[in-house]
Amino acid sequence: MIAVAVAVIVYAAPLLGAVASLYGASAAVVTAITSTVVGLGVSLALAGVGTLIRKAPQSVSQSMADRLQNSVVPSAPRKIVFGRTAAGADVRFFETWGSKKDRYAQVIALASHKVTIRDIYLEDDLTWTSGALVAHTDGINFLRAINEGSSANAQPLGSGAYWTSSSRFTGCAYLAIDWKLDSKAWPQGIPQRVITIVDGCPVYDPRLDSTAGGSGPHRASDQATWEFVHSGIEIGRNPALALLTYLIGYRLNGKLLWGMGIPLNRINLDNFRVYANVCEERVVTADGSTVQRYTADGIVSTADTHETVLSALTAAMGSCKLTDVGGTYGLVGGYDDTLGPKQAFDESDLVGGMNSPAPYSWVPSGPARETYNIVRGRFADPAQLFQLVDWGVIETDNLPDGVPRTLSLDLGFVSRAETCQRIAKQFLMREAKTPGFFTATFGPKAFAVQVGSLVTLSLPSQGWNNKLFRVQSQTENDLMIFQMTLREESSEVYAWDREEKPLPAVVRPGGYDASAWLPVEGLRLSTAAYQGVG
Template sequence: MAIFTAAAIAAAIGISQGFIATAVAFALNAAVYAAASFGLSYAAKAISGQKEQKNTDNFGVQGKLTGGGAVPRSFGLGYHMTAGSLTYANHHGNFGDTPNAYVTQVIALSDLPRERLVGVWVNGQRITLAAGGADAGTWGSSSIGYPVPEFIRPHNGEGGATPHLWIKYYGGTQTAADAYVINAASSADRPYGVNRIGRGICYAVVTYLADENLWNGFPEFKWELSGVPLYDPSKDSTVGGSGSHRYNDENTWGGDGDDYPVVHAFNILRGFHYNGVWLYGLQNMAPARLPATNWITQVAKCRATIAAAGGAEPVYRCGGQINVDTQAANALETILTSCQGRLSEIGGFYKVHVGEPDTPTFAFSDDDILSTEAQLYKPFFSLSESVNGIQARYPSPAQGWNYDTAPAYYRTDLEMRDGNRRLMASPQFDFVPYAEQVQRLQKSAIEEAQRARTHTLVLPPAFWIVEPGDVGAWTSVRNGYDAKLFRVDSAIDQDNLDVTLNLTEVDPADYDWHTGTEFVPVIGGVVGSIPPPAQGIADWSAQPYALLDDTGLARRPAILISWAGDTLGVSAVQFEVRLASDGSHVTRGRTERVTAGSLIITQGILPATTYQVRGQFIPSTPRDMLWSSWIGVTTEDIRLSLAEFDAAVAAQVTALQRQMEDRITDRLQQIEARLSEAMSRGWIDKHEIRSQIFAQFGAAYAEIGRVDTVAVDAHTAVASLETTVTARFGDVDASITETAQAVATIEGWANARYSLALTVDGVATGFDLFNGGAGFTSCTFRADKFEVQFPGYNGNSPLPVFTIGTLNGSPAIGIAANMFLDGTLNARVIQAGSISTLQLAVNGVDLPNIINGAVSNTQLFDTPPASSSIGTTLLSQNVAIKSGKATMMLSAEWASPPANYAGSRPASAIAFYVDGSLVRQFTWSYTLYGTSGLHELYTPFSVHHTQKNLSDGVHNFQVRIVNYGANYSLLAGQLYITDFRR
């Protein structure tokens, strides 16, 4: 807080100067002592043991984002930080397959324009702004905003370098609402209209991907701003300064004075306006009431530089946010704390004094003091008022704008004076975000607070022009003063023009500072959270896999991925599969069964294809995770088998059969309906003839019946004939029923049906012919077998074509294959479901061997040890080959020569012969593992050759030595001869 004289405080809170004078006249000693207490700076008051008033206003730093309708307006002075207030937020947009993947927020930062964006903190991390930074205009981009480089990373397995955070800043001079928020973020339930321009308001638009691996809820932002441009009287040549500043032209404002506390105080006293409307501070303050000479002089004291650890810097700077509901007096006190400042009011004029005492403006001696008036002298503080150490708190930009505690300043000499007691004070510098300046303030406050000598005395009218804040030189034999400096903390005019002065000793040496010996470097702590290092996926592997059916037959190719299933802090595993040939995407997915440690991938996987697979852990709490490297894997060559063909054909045939049956059944039902209708409806013309003959004796009964019916009307013509022949004896009966029906309608359709049924004891045979037009015909036979007879052949004996029966409880037809004209059964006549794939064989090779590897025969032969003679036949074997292709593979090992062997080492060669003809020769050189005179060691070798286009039958395979290093011997090996079926 800034410090006022008694008169200045009275003016600030609205008490008249006359009231103060009356109070002082009534109780001079009490008033003078009170005035003396107001003469101390805030820091000095804190360390002198006086209780500072608890400040309930928001000063300096607003670290939490606010929102709602009750947020007061605010603006910034000097370099400061604010979290701002939320004015709009909404989810929107898709990222890949993720809906509402983006979040956009509009955050108001200042209710006065032209503040510059200096820096941004996101979740405790200061981000990198684009080159040139953000000025007071529009910055970011014309669309979504500036992509923050610290938050460019893959998103939830989507891959690639994807920005996750975008920022856009408006400096209050904008003339239109943000187009991106209107077009992308606005929705029907949360509209953002074109009228939301925010004239005169500095605000930011942030958009981020709602990535659960990155953000723990919503990201937190802290915005570093420059403060609003201020009028600096020291830069106005029309009032005694030097420069182009003009109070009536805000476009001329701004500069280094924006960081100085005296300039802040000056502008609060003049008041802040926007477009001519008052916003904050005093109103209608005449410029003459702020004497320019005084204010320019004090601005110069702030601007003066001092050697600091980081180079020369201004002596006093400050910055912070002010809410407009803050009392101006409290704001002034807080600001002037940063410069050991005091504000005084004399006759309606406001003056300021900062830092070390000014040059003396008057001098006096003991002879000038009116001895007839009361005097008061206080030589030292009481113990309860003494403080001999200080440790202040301040907002630290290096610590993410959290409040930091400065290194304590101790005075051991003062502790001894106070009875070896350490009496500490802990003031708070809300407007001082500068570490070294805080330490300078600590020292000067301690030194100033030790100036215990205060005098209250009365001087004659000649000193009537002395004002609070002035410094005088006092020479006193009685007190031992030789031009000792005293500051005037209050001056009270008497009715007889005498003046009562309250004086406090001062010493410019209290403000001396030597960075090299007095500055204590601040050791920064951890800013924000420390994320764990990015974690990779442990024990990641991928290999080909085959899906088997219940018979053990490989049916589908797949990829088996695996990982360390006992990894802690992991909620899921995600994977990606791409083609190795061109990197094109195949499939991606995830599983929450982390502890399983493996997963089979089948989607989109083809046989005999090389893929690349990578994986990544998904953490249970937000943190960075790394993708594994791409692992190549080639799937097994598993093709579709007859099982798939069988199922597909069966399904198609069944569907067609059911479709046809449904259509025919529909037509038959229509015929039945017409005939039934013929018996009941009123036909225009209908005729019917019935005839019946029968014979009966005891249990024997025989009958022939016939019914002929014709009927027509305006819509339908129906003709039917039914003849029944019946014979029955007791419980045994037999019957023959012949039915002929024909229907034609005005709707354009007609049907004809003829059936013959032979029934014996309930078992019916026969046939049923139906014709409903194109696509609606059928011929149904009910019998156990079907035979045909070609006249003149086979002794006129009929041959069965097929037999009806059941297979596994389902109807089936057995076909006589020799009924095909050429005696063969072609694939086009194979009925689905009639061939067992496990019993099918081609040239003696069963189906599993055809599908799995196509290998029908593998033989192994041992090769004997070989001498060094060239042309030696190592092996000669006759092997039966069925398919026309064979692979020969020889695995053997050379032995070491004698240790004293020093001869040449020619290359060795070995050859394969098939049926006496050379088909392949292999040559290799030796590898020396020692020097002359030492043994030479050789690794085992393996050579192979595939011979195609062999005829079925027995073939001779030989292995011969073509060239051989002297004194070497070939140890026993093995020859594999494999017969492939493809």
């Protein structure tokens, strides 16, 4: 057993050294584990590895900005829309036609999957809603809004020589528009800003799958059973279910179109059921009303990396992180579960190397340059037709060195400023209240925990009595020896008491209006006589 412990510590030392260098810790802070392998070399075969996949939110997808202006780029990637938001605006076909060349046909791709089209804006004017044109009828011959392309709704457009009845755009949502080229209807030309508000991709809900521990008709292998609304609940706006749908992937004619294509047996569906319920819980706002805890209303594309998409969706659930434990995907964090079950450890559970001073590394805080006391960022505001605007600012106490540092946190999938502020506070409070990392080699007792588990640690040398941690990473060998990194945890991270602040004022000067006029005022009629004239 001693030989095994020595081998584990040899593996642990480089890992702890990496942790120490990452946080710039001094020798006084980090107790390095050292040991020497004696006799024949002993190798450590890794039987299982668990880790947190998403470390911090990434920048928003370029699609968030691209959708606000029509794009004529042949290589534009396919768009993926979750929740209620503005869809893509990729022009896939255009043709000037008519005997007088006074008509202009255009096909605008919205998404690479089924949606429900709600409203269409030309520039800032609501033009189409509830299936009918409500404005600009003098400049549009017709507008067809197609939720999902198929042979049943394929029709020729323009002259019909190019976009024919065989042009189906199978599986994609799109607009087919026949414009009038009329200078009176369009004095500034055909609008280049067509914003389409949709209810995005239907999602799979394991709570509604009677074959996967739930109750209902949903089936992961049958996209026809997926829904956006079920029994009046907009499950398509649930970020946990959107993330699950992306992990499973979206298929067309049996081929994976987008997403990761993860087999269902590698996803912890019980875990996703819990998080789906957490997202739909109601929280109280400052005015006494309630809102859904977490929603996902955003757009990404097939050009975005999986990391970008996963980061955007998990960030919509606060400090939630996606985990991969032994090849099985699940979620951890994002809500206060600190009163839940915990596994207790003490110094007898730590495995140390021969003559090592202490079998652990404790880094109480990160480097100052990576510590923040201010968070600000942007979100896609529905009131501004989903342009990225500031959601406000969250601040905590001054840092020890007195230097204010700001973390930029753009939340492209969050459509309420209050929710952005609540999420931002989680990130800020985690850095302020629980910055410490503890790394050590544990004995077989650690088999009872996995990444995301809550644990307590009693360590007299640090003055700890049942100090609360959460498992951040775990490496296991075939002899039940575990290398684990723990992070401090506290219920203060999730505290929120109706603290939202109003949005920053939007200052938008009025645009030019050629039809506006000012009345002539203040004129006075007078006469004058000039002698010697005429």
